[in-house]
Amino acid sequence: MNHNEFENNQVNGNDTNNTESTAEHKPYTYTYGPSRSAANLREAYENQLQLMGTGGSDGGYGSGGKKKGKKSQAKAMVAAFLVGAVVISGFMYASDKTNLFTGNQQPAAATTLASNTAQQSAGVTTASANVDASIADVYKAASPAVVKIENYTEPVQSNGRGFGGRGGGWQGFSQTPQSPSGSSQSDSTDSSNLQLAGTGTGFFFESSGYILTNDHVVEGAAQVKVQVEGYDEPFVAEVVGENADQDLAVLKITGSKAFPTLAIGDSDQTAIGDWVIAIGNPYGFDHTMTVGVLSAKERPITISEDDGTEHQYEHLLQTDASINPGNSGGPLLNAKGEVIGINTAVNAEAQGIGFAIPTSTIQETLKQLLGKSA
Incomplete structure (x- = not known):
């Protein structure tokens, strides 16, 4: 086949080697040969355009005869993605504002939620919402009912149980003065022969003046004095009863008004x-x-x-x-x-x-x- 026959076959679509590919992929092929004039090429081009217009399909070309590019397709995909993102974000915002999924429940603070969760899972509850304030209030209310007890003895008398050292590492809580003979409290006793042997603590459990304390605080005392908060002078107390086995003693003082008391709990x-x-x-x-x-x-x-x-x-x-x-x-x-x-x-x-x-x-x-x- 000479060159002119090859060109004619290309223009008329008769290339047997390209028939299948032309039908499926590229139905129109244009080549420029040196033996054809520009007018012939223009005429062939216009004829092909007419065929395209009457075939019902542009074969992937636009109305102007230009094939759509990949850039236009990418722009369309990006635009569709952005539109979808905007729509979804709008739905999320609307559901959040209307509490669509929370049922109008108010969110709790993160720290409170963590604390409550820990307490519920462990079965632990605090004794007081404000421990410091609770303890301060207890002290303020209880302190006036707590008294100081002084045990005065004869100088020749033994310190007795509770004031001397206890074996086995155990000690009572009553205090033995280091220099009882020089104590200023001994000067206020009825007898100058008595000396302060030790001090301890007690508390009112009845407003008429009944005091509960340890037996070893008052054991062997010739005289017991009680210092009460709000009073300048100590009271001389009567030892109502003692029980050495239980280490308990009851004292009684008499005042002009009722004394503050502490409730005995269980x-x-x-x-x-x-x-x-x-x-x-x-x-x-x-x-x-x-x-x-x-x-x-x-x-x-x-x-x-x-x-x-x-x-x-x-x-x-x-x-x-x-x-x-x-x-x-x-x-x-x-x-x-x-x-x-x-x-x-x-x-x-x-x-x-x-x-x-x-x-x-x-x-x-x-x-x-x-x-x-x-």
Whole structure:
């Protein structure tokens, strides 16, 4: 086939080698040959345009005879994506504003939610919403009912149980003065022969003047004096009754008006870990408050005296509230300000190990002691 025949076949679409591809992919092919004039080429081009217009399809070309580019298709896809994103964002905003999925519930603060979740999962509840304020209120209400007790003895008399050293590392909480003969309090006693042997703590449980304390605080006393908050002069107290086995004693003073009192609570209702408050007169520092938790219950201890005798105490409450000599007989309070124990002993070789007589074991003894005053 010569060159002119090849050109004619190309123009007329008769190239047998390209028939299949022309029908499926490129139905119109244009070539420029050196033997054809520009007029012939223009005429052939116009004829092809007419064929395109009458065939019902542009074969991928626009009305101007130009094929659509990939750029136009990409722009269309981007535009469609942006429109979809705007529509979806609008739906999300509308559902959020109308609480479509939350049911009009107000969202909680993240910290509160975390705290509540932790408490619910662990089954833990706080004893007080504001522990500091609660303890301060308890002290303010309870402090006036707590008293300081002074034990005066004859100079030749032994210090007695509770004022001398106790064996086995156990000590009572009453304080033994370092120089009792030089104490200014001994000058206010009725007899110049009496001396201050020790001090402790007690509290009013009846407004008529009844005071509960430890027996070892007043044991062997020739005279007992009670210093009450708000009074300049101490009261001389009557020892109504004593029970050495329970280490309890009841005193009575008489005043011109009712005294503030503390309610005696039920120690059986307390739990290990509950807040407890001790108020007393450690080392002569009046109305000192210490705070801790209930460390254990039902503790038995044995206290050995200097003379070899032993005293067994059972069912005691253990606390890490700081207790020192002078706290003996003072109240151990719960967060409600109720007395749940009477502070009585401490292990001198340890820290944060103090013991109190639970109120659940003193009710019957207390009735007996009060009955002796009739």
